[in-house]
Amino acid sequence: MTNVLLITFTITLLYLGIAHRLLTYIKILAFQGILLFGIAFIELIQINAVNLAFVLLETVVFKTLAIPLFLNYVMKRNRITRDAEPFLPNFISLIIITVIIITTFILSNAIADSRISKIYFVVALSTLFTGLYIIVTRNKIITHVMGYLVIENGVFILSLAVGNEMPMLVNLGILLDIFASVFLLGIFVNRIGDVLKDVDVDQLRNLKD
């Protein structure tokens, strides 16, 4: 069951590569939240109940509901246009993300470690690099934040791989999640939207040498 969920998660990455509208990105992030909820539930069922409830609550309330709603609000408030504005055509994005997945797949075969299931490693690393790819090739600041949220999801999957033995690390991951998202989005909503008229990374090119 976990494998099915993880593979579905990988498919969402491919969808992310060809999505045009920001609204689609937000929906994908929400869907990834649900998938993470499922994975966390199956994987961490053995750890103590309070901790489990905390993890599950975070995936459902925070990842699936709060962040997508908040991103939606940010878009409306700052009147961000709905197009994602990638530098590269979607077809090339699709190819590059596929290459990322295949490369991590091959890389994972180098691991001679029976205690870590490879599928976690593959999915987590490909999510990580897809997130970085999205940050690099999209033009809007809000898509940078979304790319960062994708990276966070990848890190969460990786922390689930050791979740049973070290629940502390899963909690730390959640802490990072909340810290970074609230913080990045907080600055975004409160400041950048007010100060800059057009929310584009080109606006942030004043500081240089």
Added chain:
Amino acid sequence: MTGIYLAGAFAISGLLFFNRKKMLNDLLVCLFLLLQISFTVYEYLHLNRTELNYFTADSLAVLLLITLTIISIPAMYHSNIFLSKNKDNPRHRAIYFAATVALLTAISAAYLSNHIAVTWIFVELTTLSASALIYHRRNNRSLEGTWKYVFVCAISITLVFIGILFLSFTLQKAGADDLSFAVLLKKAPELNLFWLRLAFIFIFTGFTAKLGLVPMYTAGIDAKDKAPSPAGALLSSVLMNVGFVAIFRFYAVIANSPVHSWASHVILVAAILSIFVATVYMTKVKNIKRMFAYSSIEHMGIVMLGIVAGGIGYYAAILHVVFHAFVKSSLFFQMGQVYRIYKSKSIYDVGNYFKYNLTGSIVILLAFFSATAMPPSGLFISEFMIFRSLFESNYLAVLVIVMLLLTVIIWAFGKNVFKLLFSPAIDFKEDGIEKINPAESMSQFILLGLVVYLGLNPPQEFVNLIQGAIKNLPH
């Protein structure tokens, strides 16, 4: 005591945040400084004691804690001058001091922590509080600086977390589930090499955002430029030391494992690239504060070369970190006065500083000699020891390249500083410029004097602390 300190300092930070009266604000800041000093003294007297499970006052922590406390006093003093000159509104003043106190506390806790995850948490907190300082001026450019700093730090903190996860994979195999540095040191020889390499790459890359080495140094430059000068002094001295502590402690673990020489080569590449990048930008940069920031990058590169070379290099690296913190913070403190006279940081708008502020220009001149590591500066001694260790460990090519780059850096640094001090500024209106009180430069003289004194005649306690800090590394 650690518990009292953390609770007390965060409480003071909270009170500062909600308080709007200037009197009470000053009182709270003094209270914090008292707390900081007594905490430092306590930790020095109780060396190697563990408190609250996660905080150990080992030699390295205590040494850097003393450095932090020494720098924090003038930092608060100059912040006070900065804020009263600018007539900021009470809310901004409250946020500024609350953030400074939170930053200093988080840095102290990060020095003391003996657990890699706890270090990680407090490094995260430093990002949070530093960003409030960078955003202090509340304009377009400071917003840009803050955004870049937060974003790059968020990504690098994620990278560190991934590194910690990889570390935990291999640690489980070795039959331990505690990520404290002591356990890591003990288990280091048995860890799986593949995971250990991955962990090192991720953790090193992540912490370079704080230390200011090649992959992630960019955010720090903008941050130091945009933050007010006293805050910039903290960011370019004690905050960089946080990155150093984190990397150094993890490097001590790596040094006891089979991947030691591989890790040293990774650091060597990062260090040389850092010095190279610093050289390129130093010759090009027109903003004095950014030039100081690039000079920090160069010094951190030299420190890392010392770590790579080993032997006497370990000792010299720690010495260099401490001295660099003193010198760079006094340069930044002095920059606040320069800005008050010329209302600009650009090298084109400043000049003839000797005429307008004699004491200040002497500080700049002395700090320039110190920062470029000319005798009698302590940095000369540490840099000389680092070069000697490079020579002894047969890194001759590296030594030649670094020396050439350093020559260019001294030339570029000197060109800008002498322009500031001696050449007359074009179109500068002399009437109505502020008269700077010479007493404001007092703290810089003390810091620079300390560098000379500790370099030429280090007290035995100081030497013992450094020796204690490097005892886990193979000799």
